[in-house]
Amino acid sequence: MTELLLAPFQYDYMLRAMLVSGFIGAVCALLSCFVTLKGWSLMGDALSHAVVPGVSIAFLLHLPFAVGAFASGMLAALTMNFIKSRTRLREDAVIGLVFTTFLALGVLLISLYPSNISLTTIILGNVLGIADEDILQIVIIAAVTLAVLLLKWKDLLLFTFDPHQARAVGLNTDLLGLLLLTLLAATAVAALQAVGAILVIAMLVTPGATAYLLTDRFGRMMAISSGIGLLTSIVGAWASFFLNTSTGGCIVLLQTILFLLVFFFAPKYGFVPIRRQTRRSTKSIPVTRARVPESHPH
Amino acid sequence: MAEINLKVDDVTVAYSNGHVALHDASFELNRPTICALVGVNGSGKSTLFKAIMGFVQPIKGRVTISGESVHQAHRKNWVAYVPQAEDVDWSFPVSVWDVVLMGRYGYMNFLRIPRQEDKRIARECLERVGMWEFRDRQIGELSGGQKKRVFLARALAQQGRFLLLDEPFTGVDVKTEEAIIELLMELREEGLIVFVSSHDLGSIPRFCDQCVIINRTVLATGPIETTFTERNLTIAFGGALRNVRFDHTDEPGSRNEYRVLTDDEGALVFDHEGKPALPVKRQIAESDHHD
Ligand SMILES: Nc1ncnc2c1ncn2[C@@H]1O[C@H](COP(=O)(O)OP(=O)(O)O)[C@@H](O)[C@H]1O
Numbered sequence: 225m226t227e228l229l230l231a232p233f234q235y236d237y238m239l240r241a242m243l244v245s246g247f248i249g250a251v252c253a254l255l256s257c258f259v260t261l262k263g264w265s266l267m268g269d270a271l272s273h274a275v276v277p278g279v280s281i282a283f284l285l286h287l288p289f290a291v292g293a294f295a296s297g298m299l300a301a302l303t304m305n306f307i308k309s310r311t312r313l314r315e316d317a318v319i320g321l322v323f324t325t326f327l328a329l330g331v332l333l334i335s336l337y338p339s340n341i342s343l344t345t346i347i348l349g350n351v352l353g354i355a356d357e358d359i360l361q362i363v364i365i366a367a368v369t370l371a372v373l374l375l376k377w378k379d380l381l382l383f384t385f386d387p388h389q390a391r392a393v394g395l396n397t398d399l400l401g402l403l404l405l406t407l408l409a410a411t412a413v414a415a416l417q418a419v420g421a422i423l424v425i426a427m428l429v430t431p432g433a434t435a436y437l438l439t440d441r442f443g444r445m446m447a448i449s450s451g452i453g454l455l456t457s458i459v460g461a462w463a464s465f466f467l468n469t470s471t472g473g474c475i476v477l478l479q480t481i482l483f484l485l486v487f488f489f490a491p492k493y494g495f496v497p498i499r500r501q502t503r504r505s506t507k508s509i510p511v512t513r514a515r516v517p518e519s520h521p522h
Numbered sequence: 523m524a525e526i527n528l529k530v531d532d533v534t535v536a537y538s539n540g541h542v543a544l545h546d547a548s549f550e551l552n553r554p555t556i557c558a559l560v561g562v563n564g565s566g567k568s569t570l571f572k573a574i575m576g577f578v579q580p581i582k583g584r585v586t587i588s589g590e591s592v593h594q595a596h597r598k599n600w601v602a603y604v605p606q607a608e609d610v611d612w613s614f615p616v617s618v619w620d621v622v623l624m625g626r627y628g629y630m631n632f633l634r635i636p637r638q639e640d641k642r643i644a645r646e647c648l649e650r651v652g653m654w655e656f657r658d659r660q661i662g663e664l665s666g667g668q669k670k671r672v673f674l675a676r677a678l679a680q681q682g683r684f685l686l687l688d689e690p691f692t693g694v695d696v697k698t699e700e701a702i703i704e705l706l707m708e709l710r711e712e713g714l715i716v717f718v719s720s721h722d723l724g725s726i727p728r729f730c731d732q733c734v735i736i737n738r739t740v741l742a743t744g745p746i747e748t749t750f751t752e753r754n755l756t757i758a759f760g761g762a763l764r765n766v767r768f769d770h771t772d773e774p775g776s777r778n779e780y781r782v783l784t785d786d787e788g789a790l791v792f793d794h795e796g797k798p799a800l801p802v803k804r805q806i807a808e809s810d811h812h813d
């Protein structure tokens with residue numbers, strides 16, 4: 225039995241897949257704390273789709289795929305900002321408009337000029353078949369993101385919580401906003417091959433959302449979230465070996481299962497404890513009837 | 523301390539959707555003061571604060587703070603800010619202590635690790651507003667008045683020379699309002715320029731010595747006694763105020779006439795000369811809605 229469970233560890237490609245997924249999962253999860261609190265989920269989803277044409281263009285220009293993908297993601301983000309600041313359209317409409325355009329362009333380019341990475345891989349991910357040079361790119365991106373987050377999380381926290389105060393103490397909020405956006409695009413690129421463009425957003429939202437229900441301290445939220453990201457990604461990659469299915473699907477479903485458990489049973493903010501608490505406190509309200517003054521004869 | 527001065531010079535602010543929220547606004551504060559920023563909802567009070575905070579760039583004109591640009595002033599931690607309650611995400615996972623330390627960021631190193639001194643000052647400020655016992659609470663688990671005091675403590679911790687408060691009395695109980703007013707008067711004594719936006723007209727003459735009345739531009743500015751008059755306020759508020767007259771004598775030229783100007787907040791009472799009748803203490807205690 226143990227032998228069977230440990231089987232994936234005998235294969236180099238599995239070991240690599242688990243390590244890479246775990247690393248990316250942890251970094252995405254760390255960033256997800258900011259994404260969920262800032263309300264940037266839709267933005268993250270858009271960026272992860274907008275990187276697609278960059279992959280194809282990078283291949284045509286003989287550039288590393290990450291460079292093209294990242295450039296494409298940032299271009300999409302800046303386009304959104306530009307349009308948003310010059311129309312009365314709501315943000316979600318602008319986001320929807322821009323990222324679908326980028327995605328359509330990507331699909332078109334890839335079907336016109338088949339590249340070394342297939343459309344299915346980009347959309348659905350394939351961490352088991354990932355090339356060595358791609359791993360190097362991914363690991364570098366994730367490592368830089370991790371370093372920036374660990375060094376600057378307090379500034380990013382203040383920017384997320386209260387940008388006015390960030391200004392008041394002399395922080396450059398425009399720069400911090402751009403930094404957060406850049407990190408978002410970078411992790412979207414890093415996670416692209418692991419879980420695919422469609423599922424990247426889950427890695428950038430679910431762990432943070434889960435951790436948020438478990439604590440009301442930001443530091444702890446980051447620790448819990450990255451723990452969740454690390455574990456689910458490793459276990460997800462491991463499980464996909466047995467189920468012979470998509471790694472991305474396994475990872476994301478695992479994260480969802482964890483989220484649901486927490487949603488129902490979290491000690492303070494869980495569904496069940498809150499209901500129990502409400503029931504208990506409504507019971508303990510003393511039943512006192514207002515005394516109606518006796519009616520006086522006129 | 524060098525000269526203290528806040529100068530808003532011919533400022534026009536337009537939002538990205540083209541709406542001009544404030545135009546050709548000019549005024550100057552140049553001594554320790556508590557100045558009220560008065561105007562109806564939507565008159566541009568928060569917009570003016572945003573311009574002073576450098577959050578919106580004026581398309582015309584300039585804000586200078588003791589001779590420096592807005593950006594420079596912030597780098598020096600000069601301007602502290604207490605946000606409007608609705609601008610804060612109260613479910614954010616931060617504690618009272620975390621929030622107060624945010625006032626010290628400008629003094630901390632690259633990694634924002636608080637030094638002993640930062641912690642000492644943060645503690646003193648929390649004690650000053652009476653919130654030290656609540657330091658481990660998540661900020662959403664406080665009453666309206668307590669929330670306000672925490673953000674005041676953060677502003678104090680910043681040790682600035684200017685303090686901007688956006689609607690500090692909204693959703694706050696009378697006791698906290700009194701405590702805040704007392705604190706603001708102490709800060710004026712300590713040499714700060716305190717700039718308070720409010721549409722609670724009743725309490726303003728009690729603790730402010732100057733006022734700026736706006737409605738998309740500056741309508742009037744100057745000392746409370748000469749500027750905070752019925753005439754100016756009626757112009758600024760128009761139909762948004764209820765105007766009630768009391769006159770018990772029926773004689774022409776009566777000296778007993780009082781008028782009450784009120785929107786939904788505290789009422790302002792004028793005497794027969796159209797000057798604010800002082801002191802205007804609220805008679806009816808309001809309950810703290812957020813408790
Ligand atoms: N971000 C924004 N974009 C567009 N219009 C805005 C924005 N913020 C405020 N406004 C508009 O500017 C005007 C002034 O708003 P504000 O400064 O918040 O008023 P006040 O604080 O006096 O209630 C209002 O008409 C408001 O609708």
Ligand SMILES: [Mg+2]
Nearest residue numbers: 567568606688
């Ligand atoms: Mg306002």
